[in-house]
Amino acid sequence: MTIASLLEPVTGQPGPARLTHAADWMQGRTLYGGASALVAYTMATRAFADLPPLRAGQIAFVAPVGEEIALSAEIIRQGRNVTQVRSEIISDGKVALSAFWLFAEGREANALQPAPPPENWPGPPEDTQEVTHSFAPSFVAKNFELRHGQTRGDDRGATVRRWARLTEAHDLDPVSKLVLMGDVMPPGAMRVMQRQGSISSINWSFNVLDPESRSRDGWYLAENASQHAAAGYSSERLRLWDADGRQVLDGIQCVAVFG
Template identity: 45%
Template structure:
């Protein structure tokens, strides 16, 4: 159900010129019954919609604020229903809370219209019946030795809040693949999972490299899985990769991968993308 009207905070919203994602999520104002309001996300917009990682991170923040003490996040399924504006309301609902697994649904609304819906899966660890170690990329060039990404006037405004460096494979990345070292310039107020959710959608789809002419692209869904406990990474650097598995008829299926600075794979995702133009 669309959330009820809340207090008007637009007039009192402080300047967001230097607002990091942690500070943005901290501005969620509780309205009661798992509902929150947030105003002034202009610095995280990309055209008429908010950067997907920022919107997902705000939804995650609403979930853990509404239901504190949850076990670790294991997976999420994000649906980008409509453009997410800079003023929104969030609603978190507990679908089921079992002995070890909790499932929470969050909904984001703009002007009463549903714009994003996400299913979050939280699960407590237990003795494992076997184990498989997450993949490690042994051939990484460190972020410190990777060239900075040059300025691109076509890049969304939110990328100014990130450091990006090239990380293409020796000899060039495969067709339809983009690899970059990425970190937030301002990581304050972010727990490790919030940081992963916020940064995991930072790259354009790999299909952007296969487009025959310039045109808009838009994420439709994003399913992500966190591969065990989130390991530390050096100075906030994460290696991201987007790769198109199939592109045609105006859509692309993309695999998203994320590694820490030591080459340990931390998160993997699957994304559906609309390709226009």
């Protein structure tokens, strides 16, 4: 099942939609977070033509997203350079996902500060070993190829880092691909859990650093790192770099840690 098949029911018109090809993207009872965010993003871009490039997104994962949903999108404010759009996924008559998107035209730069390359660069993906999917959710095994992004034996702390790329041929635009892949790694808190338990993303806020990113052979280095974990929650930093070490996405996330 292709990602295009999942997005086909998203026409840009508000109202009911049935995601008939959602099975390969499910994570337990709900659609994988990157896929559900992409559904909401696609709703926004198909509802309103000629939007500027996406610069930032704020996603609230409120409730499980299944096959039977309803979609909505509205422009909150539209200025000369910036357009702000809210889109939502409704399930069983209640909000299951609420997203706020910031689209903005580029301007002449008055500040220049390139993002630094990743610490402990693992080398290009083609030089690293493939990761087996024995412990990964089924949607990862069906849709992604993973390679190691951390040196074995090193103290990885509360960080999960992997090279990742989609296994299917697709025609996603660069930003849609970043939205889909930006949440693919499990939380870094997984590495410091004291006992087995489930983990659930509550929100995700990110900035798009390069809306035209087209990484070599589709590879991106994805990292989730817990900045602070206590009281059943973890504050995570999520980052994506292209195959040449250029950061293209920077985000944060609150994760519930159960058990």
